[in-house]
Amino acid sequence: MADVFDLFGDPVPSNWGQRGRPEHVPSQQNRNRVSLLVALGWNNARIASALFITQPTLRKHYFSELKFRDVARDRLVAQVGVKLMDGVNAGNVSAIREFQKYLERNDLMLYGQTQKPAKAAPAEKAPAEKIGKKAAALAAAHQPDAGTPLGELMMRRQQAGTSH
Numbered sequence: 001m002a003d004v005f006d007l008f009g010d011p012v013p014s015n016w017g018q019r020g021r022p023e024h025v026p027s028q029q030n031r032n033r034v035s036l037l038v039a040l041g042w043n044n045a046r047i048a049s050a051l052f053i054t055q056p057t058l059r060k061h062y063f064s065e066l067k068f069r070d071v072a073r074d075r076l077v078a079q080v081g082v083k084l085m086d087g088v089n090a091g092n093v094s095a096i097r098e099f100q101k102y103l104e105r106n107d108l109m110l111y112g113q114t115q116k117p118a119k120a121a122p123a124e125k126a127p128a129e130k131i132g133k134k135a136a137a138l139a140a141a142h143q144p145d146a147g148t149p150l151g152e153l154m155m156r157r158q159q160a161g162t163s164h
Contacts, residue, residue, distance in 0.1 A: 024053055026061040034058070034065045039072035081106075 004012040013022040030051060037047045044066070048058040059066065068075070084102055087095025131139070144158070145151035 024057050024061060031062065031065060034062045035072060036076070038065060038069050039076040041073070 006012055010027065011025045013025050016022050033051065034047060037050065042050075044055050044058055048055045051058065065072075081099075081102060084095055084099040088099050144154035146155055
């Protein structure tokens with residue numbers, strides 16, 4: 001491929017002007033887009049449609065970005081951390097605040113990975129009282145259906161009546 005660029009700065013493929021559709025030429029900007037979308041958890045079909053290419057073209061030209069799908073999010077978070085650290089070193093006060101939030105989120109993430117959640121003690125199940133038809137109908141009548149406009153109105157009236 002020659003180093004020929006069109007008016008938009010995109011490289012011109014070598015078969016330009018010949019028969020058939022010109023081959024897709026990956027650019028660094030598109031590589032960065034694919035890396036970002038992979039880090040955000042997008043699937044291949046969604047990424048390909050966002051770039052206006054087919055899935056085989058995506059796999060052919062961007063395989064190196066796609067193969068790091070499992071660590072892409074960590075790389076993105078690390079890149080954000082480096083940029084924040086650069087701002088902190090420059091003395092930017094807002095970067096310092098954001099870096100503190102970044103550290104807190106990281107500490108919470110590490111806490112979730114190192115501390116195993118405590119299991120709740122198994123509660124003894126008391127046998128539930130059997131409710132008859134009439135008692136169940138009466139209880140249902142006092143609980144309005146919030147899925148309907150009338151039920152919502154009744155619920156608001158009940159709440160307004162109990163708040164006085």
